[in-house]
Amino acid sequence: MEFVRSILFFLILSTIAGQLVDGTKYKPYVSLALGFMLLLLMIRPIMSWIGDEDMLQDVFSQISENTESFSFEQDAAKEKEKQVKKGMETVLEEYGIDVSEVEVSLQDDGEIESVEIEAADGKKAEKKIKTLLSRFYNVKDSNINISE
Numbered sequence: 001m002e003f004v005r006s007i008l009f010f011l012i013l014s015t016i017a018g019q020l021v022d023g024t025k026y027k028p029y030v031s032l033a034l035g036f037m038l039l040l041l042m043i044r045p046i047m048s049w050i051g052d053e054d055m056l057q058d059v060f061s062q063i064s065e066n067t068e069s070f071s072f073e074q075d076a077a078k079e080k081e082k083q084v085k086k087g088m089e090t091v092l093e094e095y096g097i098d099v100s101e102v103e104v105s106l107q108d109d110g111e112i113e114s115v116e117i118e119a120a121d122g123k124k125a126e127k128k129i130k131t132l133l134s135r136f137y138n139v140k141d142s143n144i145n146i147s148e
Contacts, residue, residue, distance in 0.1 A: 006041060007042075010038060014038070017030055017034065018034070077106060077110075080110060081104050081105075081106055084104045084106070084112065084137070085102050085103070085104045087137075088102050088104065088133060091132060091133075091136055092117075092119070092129065092132065092133075095128070095132060097119055097121070097128065097129060098119060098120040098121065099118070099119050100118045100119065100120065101116075101117070101118040102115070102116070102117050102118075103115070103116035103117075104116075112137055112138075112143070113143065114144075114145065115133060115137075115143060116147075117146045117147070118146075118147050119147075120148065121148070123148055126146045129144070130144050
């Protein structure tokens with residue numbers, strides 16, 4: 001009986017919320033949120049019947065933790081790429097090589113996978129650039145691509 005009462009109460013509140021945002025740009029977002037709430041409301045009795053009410057909460061907690069850690073790892077990887085790129089530009093400029101663009105690709109463990117360099121005198125200074133970067137950043141010569 002409590003299940004039916006909670007669904008009726010939810011439907012009344014969702015109707016009121018739908019009327020309040022009717023015709024605004026927020027209607028699709030409110031509808032999506034209300035749909036998720038209704039889904040959770042429908043799943044709760046099934047979970048209590050199975051006898052594992054806390055399982056649903058644990059699943060949502062794990063999903064949110066994984067999402068946060070994945071986002072943090074992506075941000076850290078992007079920041080490391082930026083730092084390596086800036087460092088390479090600085091090193092090359094210190095040795096008198098005019099660099100217009102540097103692209104760095106990192107592996108999952110943070111090692112440099114490949115380097116794409118666009119320099120004004122790239123083909124002339126190719127040997128010098130590869131030697132500098134391979135010694136300074138421990139990158140194989142074959143993973144460094146240079147263009148003008």
